[in-house]
Amino acid sequence: MYLDVKGHKTYCYTGGKPFEAAKPTVVFIHGVLNDHSIWILQTRYFAHHGFNVLAPDLPGHCKSEGEPPKSVEEAADFIIALLDAAGVKTATLAGHSFGSLTALHAASIAPQRVARLALLGTAAPMKVSPALLDSALNQPMKAIDMVNTFSHSMLAPPPSALGPGTWLYGGSKALMRRVLASNTQVNLFHRGFKACDDYTAGEAAMDKVQCPVLFILGKGDSMTLPKMAAPLQAKAKNGKTVLLQAGHQMMTEAPEEVLFAIRDFLQAPSA
Template identity: 40%
Template sequence: MYFNVKGNKTFCSNGSGTIDPNQQSVVFVHGAGLDHSTFVLASRYFARQKFNVYAIDFPGHGRSEGNPLNSIKEMAAWLREALDVLAVSRTAMVGYSMGSLVCLQFAADYPDYLRSMALVGTSIPMPVSDPLLNAANENSHDAFDMANTWSHSKRAQLGGNENPGISMMMTGQRLLEAVEDDVFFADLKACNEFTNSLKLAEKISTKTLVFIGDRDQMTAPKNALQVAQAIPNCKIIHLSPAGHAMFSERPNEVLDGLIAIV
């Protein structure tokens, strides 16, 4: 479905479901250079379980128009405005990678909107290496190669997709290649400049679940654990073996965890 946010045509996937004001809602928040398609399995499942599903593309991503946003705080404010347009309140929220930072900022700034939250591949801060940031700034394909390789465990790089015949590595690469110039850099820069301390997490009262991949090279497991331990009402799911791309590498385990929190 399409709707308008700040004058820009914005896309939101409903998981092929329908919207009913009497149903509970779940909002999915994608990562850097990605879009709603990250959440295909989960969004379809919850739509069929009679949830209102909102997997929203940020400006300049996927099917949404507009320029990419410059900071995590700006993304959280934009997301609140999008939810107001959609008349969504008291929702569950699921954030992946950059999206997990948006969720953390959202939970700190707009706690009344949330009833629960799941963070997949998170870290505070979320530093980006100079080689990756510089390559993205130059719109070099090297940025996609680095991010895609570091996002997948060695097992996933060899194969092992639970959907037979589909390469996780090539899927990730094609998704990143679909973004317009400067979008990936803007996202990575926003993550790199999100220098909030763990005190932000300590302020969050929302019931939270954190997924940690034991072989995550993009958001180190020890950093994700620190985030989880800082949030007062938080549970942890450890996935093994799993890299950063947990929605691809461990789809069933992630979905099982989301069912418990959403």
Template identity: 30%
Template sequence: MPGITVKGDRIHYISGDVLKKERPTVLMVHGAGQNSLTWRYQVGCLKSHPYFNLVVPDLPGHDKSTGNGCKTIEEYSNFLKDFVDTLDLGELILVGHSMGGGIVQVFTLKWPQRVCALVLVGTGSRLRVAKETLWSVENDFETFCRIAPTRAFSGSAPKELREAFVETILKTPQSVIHQDLLACDDFDITERISSIEVPTLIISADEDILTPVKYGEYLHGKIKGSRFYVIRGAGHFMMQEKPEEFNRILMDFLDSLSLKHQVGS
């Protein structure tokens, strides 16, 4: 897993074999308290894509990346800009889950010229976190780790997914997870979201209790020309519960972009 230094922090990331600046880069951003393993079932089919680079970072303070995380979604978007500039990446296809979805929305609003497409997964233009969750992360982490998987997945999710989820949580400091959730709770760009004009794919799941389908419906209604899909029988981490369906939706969208890229090149 390669790494680069960004503003003093060592940032680790997954990528394809060679990053070619002339190709757009699919940049996948995980959510609160998570890491690049969020996308482990997507990396395989994207690493060898003929028209796109792939980069999947651990955000600062998460898993293998050093640092203390960021206090706001805005700060995370600034980090992401520094990260892509350090890697000298060209056009970006930003893919964000949950908090990561907030990060890539803000990035797109701030630097629209850098973004050729956007994929929003289990996210919204506003993210709210229950007070009980914020309290348990700070004061009763053991209980948080026990309850979190039941909220992250549908009731039919395999035990292995739930166990792996807890293992992922434990790779990031408790203080960073709490800070992430505070950043989510403070996030609200509902008045700005209609300014996004890049091709956008929105994916929700019908059993997601953290960012319900209505969040995706709202984004779809505000982002002109966006595509909207609902994955059935999955919760907040639908890319892990239903990887084949998720990957098909994602790859169809990317293939439509690659066709346009070829025609325009």
């Protein structure tokens, strides 16, 4: 469905079910050069099991209008405005990579709006190497190859992801090329990576988070090593960690495990 968020048409995938604001809501936030489709298994499950699902394309990405966020803070403001536009008072936020920082910061600036927080492939700080930043700006196709090498720990997904015979590297690269081409005015790759690299408020943000926090980390993640989440884990007041046999693109490398981790987190008592 489409929502008007700050005067711009924003696309949100709802998992194939009509949106009903009275239901509990989970917002799924994608990372750099991704879109709503990375959450396809998780969103469809929750939409068919009693939840609202909002999986937006971030502003300036694919089906959504608006200026792509220049910072984590801008992206977090967008998520709160999205909740307002949907008429949602409180929601669970689940974010991957850049989306995890966005979800974290949103929970810090509006703690009363976030019931639970799931951070996938997260790190504090989330630094990006100068070489990768330069490639994202000047040689984005080369950078896409680099990122996909670092983001995957296996060649093919289990059947529950995209189907037998699927090539994870090829599918992910195709998605990233499509997202990059969706905006001819802004280099979404470099802007997103620079926003990750510039964000230094992670630990301070976690200090302000009041809700339970789930960390889902990949043992084979070479983009955000599991140990890089330690500063946030140490400050989470009510935190839980799930380690998966997967790399950074865990939603396709371990789709069921990601789903079950979030499902169990939402079913657990809040205290």
